[in-house]
Amino acid sequence: MSPTYARRRQALPPLQKLNGSNYKKWKQEIDILLGLLEYDVALREEKPADLTAESTEAEKSFFANWEKTNRLSLLIIQNAMEEHVRGGIKKCDTAKEYLAAISEKYQKSQKVETGNFLSTFTTMKHDGTGSVREHLLKMVDVANKLTTLQIPINDEFIVHMALNSPTPEYEQIKVSYHTQKDIWSVNELISIFCEQEDMLKKGKTVVVNLVDNYKKKHLQR
Incomplete structure (x- = not known):
């Protein structure tokens, strides 16, 4: 050399x-x-x-x-x-x-790969196996791969798809999102879902002001 x-x-x-x-x-x-x-x-x-x-x-x-x-x-x-x-x-x-x-x-091969990732992203559902965080991060990973393949997936679309992917126990989060003006980031969404997951593990099946409590807690930091 x-x-x-x-x-x-x-x-x-x-x-x-x-x-x-x-x-x-x-x-x-x-x-x-x-x-x-x-x-x-x-x-x-x-x-x-x-x-x-x-x-x-x-x-x-x-x-x-x-x-x-x-x-x-x-x-x-x-x-x-x-x-x-x-x-x-x-x-x-x-x-x-x-x-x-x-x-x-x-x-x-890119066309085939793009089609596979799009199919995966639009049909991903959390079946209760594994943590909801892991499920949401997998969705983000697929979205990032699509963006790399020149199919840009923005945060707002990821949030909308993610809200429809978990099990019924998380339905209140989707209701909360649609009844307020704020648009959540992906990171905010993951944090809110994880807090709800922790509540469910502790036997608390009712979500009371979950989103408001989350926002107040993080604004105080």
Whole structure:
């Protein structure tokens, strides 16, 4: 490894491997790394024509540089992929074609993945098994994954979906939400549900001013 490569590589955080769900971030990191190393010539320039006896020194130099950057770019890209992902990408002679093949495969799988996450998010229900906090955090996690896949899910929508997902014991929380003007954040919602869960565990089945008490307590902090 040359000193120049080492210095430039140290300027970047560790390169994450493409695992099928992080394409956008991975592609950004690959572009930055190849640009920093000045290997992006192979991405910006088409493959030069084969050299001939009449080729100029400039043409020979460009050909040699392009071949080098293309070969090293391919190695870097392939090394930055999980094995099971790399195995599903067709072999290409150029780094530019290889990145295009990765992008095409990702776009196809992204549609399937997005559909699966949307189906999961809109049908998630708390069946009483496990804590309500765990259930709500799973909903937030799926919403975050959808946002990463360019299907933004805002807090207000998460709150509405979450209010309809728990068991009937939490119905009073939904009633309280719909009868007041305030819009809760996801964190507020989780805290209120957890307080109700604690009350249920203690045998208190009636919610009395649960939301008002929560807000008063947190305003006093």
